[in-house]
Amino acid sequence: xxxxxxxxxxxxxxxxxxxxxxxxxxxxxxxxxxxxxxxxxxxxxxxxxxxxxxxxxxxxxxxxxxxxxxxxxxxxxxxxxxxxxxxxxxxxxxxxxxxxxxxxxxxxxxxxxxxxxxxxxxxxxxxxxxxxxxxxxxxxxxxxxxxxxxxxxxxxxxxxxxxxxxxxxxxxxxxxxxxxxxxxxxxxxxxxxxxxxxxxxxxxxxxxxxxxxxxxxxxxxxxxxxxxxxxxxxxxxxxxxxxxxxxxxxxxxxxxxxxxxxxxxxxxxxxxxxxxxxxxxxxxxxxxxxxxxxxxxxxxxxxxxxxxxxxxxxxxxxxxxxxxxxxxxxxxxxxxxxxxxxxxxxxxxxxxxxxxxxxxxxxxxxxxxxxxxxxxxxxxxxxxxxxxxxxxxxxxxxxxxxxxxxxxxxxxxxxxxxxxxxxxxxxxxxxxxxxxxxxxxxxxxxxxxxxxxxxxxxxxxxxxx
Numbered sequence: 231x232x233x234x235x236x237x238x239x240x241x242x243x244x245x246x247x248x249x250x251x252x253x254x255x256x257x258x259x260x261x262x263x264x265x266x267x268x269x270x271x272x273x274x275x276x277x278x279x280x281x282x283x284x285x286x287x288x289x290x291x292x293x294x295x296x297x298x299x300x301x302x303x304x305x306x307x308x309x310x311x312x313x314x315x316x317x318x319x320x321x322x323x324x325x326x327x328x329x330x331x332x333x334x335x336x337x338x339x340x341x342x343x344x345x346x347x348x349x350x351x352x353x354x355x356x357x358x359x360x361x362x363x364x365x366x367x368x369x370x371x372x373x374x375x376x377x378x379x380x381x382x383x384x385x386x387x388x389x390x391x392x393x394x395x396x397x398x399x400x401x402x403x404x405x406x407x408x409x410x411x412x413x414x415x416x417x418x419x420x421x422x423x424x425x426x427x428x429x430x431x432x433x434x435x436x437x438x439x440x441x442x443x444x445x446x447x448x449x450x451x452x453x454x455x456x457x458x459x460x461x462x463x464x465x466x467x468x469x470x471x472x473x474x475x476x477x478x479x480x481x482x483x484x485x486x487x488x489x490x491x492x493x494x495x496x497x498x499x500x501x502x503x504x505x506x507x508x509x510x511x512x513x514x515x516x517x518x519x520x521x522x523x524x525x526x527x528x529x530x531x532x533x534x535x536x537x538x539x540x541x542x543x544x545x546x547x548x549x550x551x552x553x554x555x556x557x558x559x560x561x562x563x564x565x566x567x568x569x570x571x572x573x574x575x576x577x578x579x580x581x582x583x584x585x586x587x588x589x590x591x592x593x594x595x596x597x598x599x600x601x602x603x604x605x606x607x608x609x610x611x612x613x614x615x616x617x618x619x620x621x622x623x624x625x626x627x628x629x630x631x632x633x634x635x636x637x638x639x640x641x642x643x644x645x646x647x648x649x650x651x652x653x654x655x656x657x658x659x660x661x662x663x664x665x666x667x668x669x670x671x672x673x674x675x676x677x678x679x680x681x682x683x684x685x686x687x688x689x690x691x692x693x694x695x
Contacts, residue, residue, distance in 0.1 A: 236591070237412045237413070238263065238264050238380075238411065238412070238413040238414070239256070239261035239262040239263065239413065239414050239415065239690065239693035239694065240253075240261045240262070240263045240264075240413055240414070240415045240416075240417060240631045240686070240689045240690055240693055241254075241258045241263075241266065241298060241400060241405060241411050241413035241415070241416050241417070242263065242264065242265045242266065242416075242417045242419060243266050243387055243400065243416070243417070243418050243419060243420045243453055244265075244266075244267070244268075244276065244418070244419035244420035244421060244453070244657065244659070245265050245268075245269070245275055245276065245381065245383075246265030246275050246276035246277060246278040246279075246367070246419065246657060246658075246678065246681070247267075247273050247275070247276075247278035247281070247363075247366065247367065247370070247420065247657065247675060247678045247679060247681040247682065248278075248419040248656040248657025248658070248677075248678035248681065248685075249265060249267075249417070249419035249420075249656070249657065249682065250265070250275075250367065250370040250371065250373075250374060250682070251370070251631060251656070251678065251682030251683055251686065252417045252419060252654075252656050252677055252682040252683070252685045252686035252689070253265050253374055253379050253417075253686065254338060254370065254373050254374060254377060254379070254686065255444050255682065255683050255685075255686030255687050255690070256324040256417075256686040256687070256689055256693075257374070257377040257378070257379050257690075257695070258377065259686070259687060259690035259691065260403060260694055261415075261689070261690035261693050261694060263377075263380070263674065264281045264377060264379070264380040264381075264411060264413070265374065265380070265381045265382070265438055265491055266382050266385035266387060266400065266402060266411065267381060267384075267385055268385055268387070268420065268448050268653060268687075269383065269384070269446060269448040270383050270384050270673075271383045273446060273448065273660060274367070274371070274448060274485075275363070275364075275367035275371075276389050276421050276444055276445065276446045276448065276658075277421065277444075277445035277449065277628065277629060277658070277674075278363050278366065278367050278675070278677050278678070279363040279364045279367050279446075279468040279486075279488070280362075280363050280444065280445055280446075280484075280486035281359070281363035281366070281488050281674075282358055282359060282362050282363065282487055283356040283357055283358040283359060283360070283671070283672045283675070284328075284331060284332075284354065284356065284357055284672045284675035284679060285299075285304075285328070285355055285356050285357075285670060285671065285672030285673050285675075285676050286299070286328040286329060286331045286332050286357060286676065287299055287300065287301055287304050287325050287326065287328050287329045288329060288332075289329075292332060292333075293336065293342050293357065294342040294357050294358060295332070295354065295355075295356075295357055296335065296343055296353050296354045297354040298354075299327050299355050300385070301322070301326060301345055304325045305321070305322060305325060307517060307526055307670055308321055308325070308664075308670055308673070310513070310517060311517050311518070311520075311667075311668035311669060311670050312666050312667055312668045313666075313667060313668065314666075314667060315666025315667050315668075316663075316664055316665065316666050317663045317664060318650070319637065319638065320636070320663045320664055321664045323638055323653075323680070324664055324676060324680045324681070325671075327352060327360055327680040327683070327684070328679070328680055329430075330675045331468060331676060331679045331680065332357050333502065334372075334471060334679070334683065335366070335369075336565060338369065338370060338373045339358070339369035339370075339372060339373055340359060340365075340366050340369045340370070341360040341361070341365070341369075342357050342358060342359060342360055343358045343359070343360040344358075348640060349435075350357070350517070352380070352474065352671060352672070355671075355672070356671060356672040357672075361453065367448040369689050380458045382402070385402045385451055386402060386403040386452075387400050387401070387402055387403075387420070387452065387456070388401055388402070388403045388408070388458055389401035389456065390416075390453070390457065392460045392461070392512055394651075395415040395461070395644055395648065395649075395650045395651045395653075396650070396651040396652055397413070397415070397650070397651075397652050398412060398631055398651045399411060399412040399413070400413075400416070402676045407419060408638060413509060413542075413692045413693075414652060414692065414693035415652045415653070415654065415689035415690075415692050416652065416654065416689075417640075417653075417654045417655070417686065417689050418453055418457060418642065418653065418654070418655045418656075418659050418660075419655070419656045419657045419659060419678075419682065419686045420452075420453035420454070420642065420659055421446075421449035421451075421629060421657065421658045421659060422449055422451055422454065422460065422471075422629045422630035422631070422632065422633065422658045422659065422661075423449065423450060423451025423455075423630050423632065424443055424445065424449055424451075424471065424627045424628065424629050424630045425443050425445070425446060425447045425448065425449045425542045426450040426451050427439070427441075428448075429451060430456050430627070433468045433469050434469065434527070435529065435587075437532055440527075440531070440532040440533075440624060441473075441527070441532070441624070441625045441626075441627050442476060442478075442480050442481070442483075442485065442489075442624050442625065442626045442627070443482065443483045443484070443485075443626070443627050444474065444476060444480075444484075444485055444486060444487070444489060444490075444626040444627065445483075445486070445627075445628055445629065446483070446484060447483040447484060449629070449658075451630070451632075451670060453555070453659070454633065454634070454659055456657075457634050457642065457653075458634070458653075461632070461636040461644045461645050461646075462491075462635070462642050462644060462645070462650070462653075463634060463635035463642070463643040463644055463645050463647070464632070464633075464634070464645070465632075465633050465634060465635040465660070465662045465663055466631040466632045466633050466662025466663075466665075466666070466689055467631075467632070467662075467666070467667070468631075468632040470630075470632075470662070470665075470666065471523075471627055471628070471629065471630045471631055472482065472520050472523075472626060472627070472629050472631075472665075472674065473520065473522075473523025473524050473527065473625050473626065473627050473628065474490055474519060474520055474522060474523045474625075474626045474629040474670045475490075475491060475494065475499075475519075475522035475523050475525070475526045475534060475536075475555070475623040475624070475625065476489040476490050476491060476523075476549075476622055476623065476624060476626030477489050477490075477491055477549050477550070477621055477623065477624075478533060478550045478621075478622040478624040479551050479622075480624070481549075485550075485626070487512045488549060488550040489517075489549060489551075489626060490549060490624060490626070491549050491621045492519070492537050492546040492547050492549070493538050493542055493545075493546040493621070494510050494519070494522060494535060495510055495511055495591070495608070496538050496542040496545060496546060496591070496609060497510065497535045497537050497538035497539070497613065498510055498536070498537050498576075498577070498580055498606070498613065499522075499534050499535065499536045499537075499623070499652070500534065500535050500537065500568070500573065500576055501530055501533065501534055501535075501567070502529065502530045502533050502535075502673070503530060503568075503569075503572065504563065504569050504572035504573040504575075504576050505572070505576060506576060506580070506602075506604050507534075507604065508522075508525050508527065509604060509605065509606055509607055510606050511597075511598070511606045511607050511608035511609045511610060512607060512608070513594070513608075514594070517670060517671070518667070519669075519671070520628075520669030520671075521668060521669075522534075522623070523625040523626055523627065524625070526572045526623050526624065526625050527625040532624060532625055533623065534622070534623040535566055535620050535621070535622050535625060536620065536621050536623060537559075537562070537573075537577070537612045537613060537618060537619070537620050538553075538617045538618070538619050538620075538678055539612070539615045539616065539617075539618050539619070540616060540617055540618075540619075541611065541615050542619075545591060546591050546610075549621070551621075553619035553620055553621050554566055554619065554620045554621075554622075555573070555617050555619050555620075556616075556617060556618055556620075557616045557617050557618070558572050558616065558618070559577050559613070559618055560573070560574055562618045562619075566620050566622055567695070573604070574654055576632070577613050578597060579602065580602070580606075580610075580612075580613065581612040581613060581614060583599035583600055583601050583602045583610075584597070584598075584599050584610050584611060584612050585597070585598055585599065585600050585610070587610075589609065589611050591609055594608050595608055595609060596608060597610045597611060599607055601668055615620070625680060628674075629658045629661070629674065631660075631661060631662035631666070632662060632666075633654050633655070633658070633659050633662040633663070634659060634660055635663060636655050636660045636663055636681070637649055637662075638684075639654075639688045640654045640655060640656055640660075640681050640684040640685035641653070641654055641688070642654060642655045642660075652689075652692055652693075654682035654684075654685035654688055655681070655685065655687050656676070656678060656682040656684070656685040656686075657677065657678040657681065657682065658674065658682060660677075661674060661677050661678075664677055665677075
């Protein structure tokens, strides 16, 4: 039986921040727009509903942002976390265009809250959504409704039909007959493949069974696979991802940002052998927190343990689960399942190696250890004031970096390097163009917003010309 067919100007696949931004932008330009959201309405918006902020370039204070965060500083920060593995043209485009992202969201009903302090160091660089990601996305869905944008939930795309470089239609699984959506232009904003454990195991091996997925269980990468199968250019290392060390008690899927543990820089982190394995004070937390998921993934049993003492309580945002607490390091070791003798030895060696200095977590204070195989280069102070607290950590995958190549117009590139005639991409499905490795707090939402606007604008212009 012939599937039911809808004909449109612009079809958006993915109902998160990037997809809704593209949809609103295209609709405001006069296009007939439809959004296909793979999740049910209760879980709409992908990973965006778990977010808290975005990172915009700005000159001078705006709304909830203090000071100035210029292009050169932003670029230097991105270079540092990616180790230079980024497309400079697209990265600088992202940075420059982000300057109007806060104002665009504010015009579309999103409100912002005062900046946070503590270990996050984000008051100058990141704008926080009042009410978090759900409030952000509810505002954008209200705008979509006001503009007459059609939204379909539980819309699982099972096929994309192309004629060479040109998209023709998307097929959505439905009973009793599949549905076909034809459109003059397509914007792919369906995220990565982080919730597809089978795919993760193809890349990481059996250890991926121990990974936790911070975000939506609906980002399985099926649309990404279809785009690659239709000739879309593959960009990004499939093993690279935004992976954070999160509380090991978090659920397998959908734990969100509250499961993150932000006190790594205030203490030490040991593996299941009770040994330290990386510099906890390498840089400010927003510039280095995303490396810890991969670091923990490389440890025995894919588990780490962050240890702090009472001096650090209140200096970081507490996660949803309380710590394991004990009056001695030995007792703490027993409670978290580590060898008591080895953990006591590790802590004693660390304490003895701490050099004199003035602790200041608002600065790279140079408080360091000396003489250890792995020294801590900032914020090192002895763990000597009980009670002691521990959080056990597992790798928490936020999103994967494997995606499709795009140009400055957000056009999807084909494997030949030529742009597709009418396919555009925004958000996590193309973030690997900017993020070759590493992560900078808030930049995922920035990429989604910038390329969402570009994709929506260019798709509408193509469809209506």
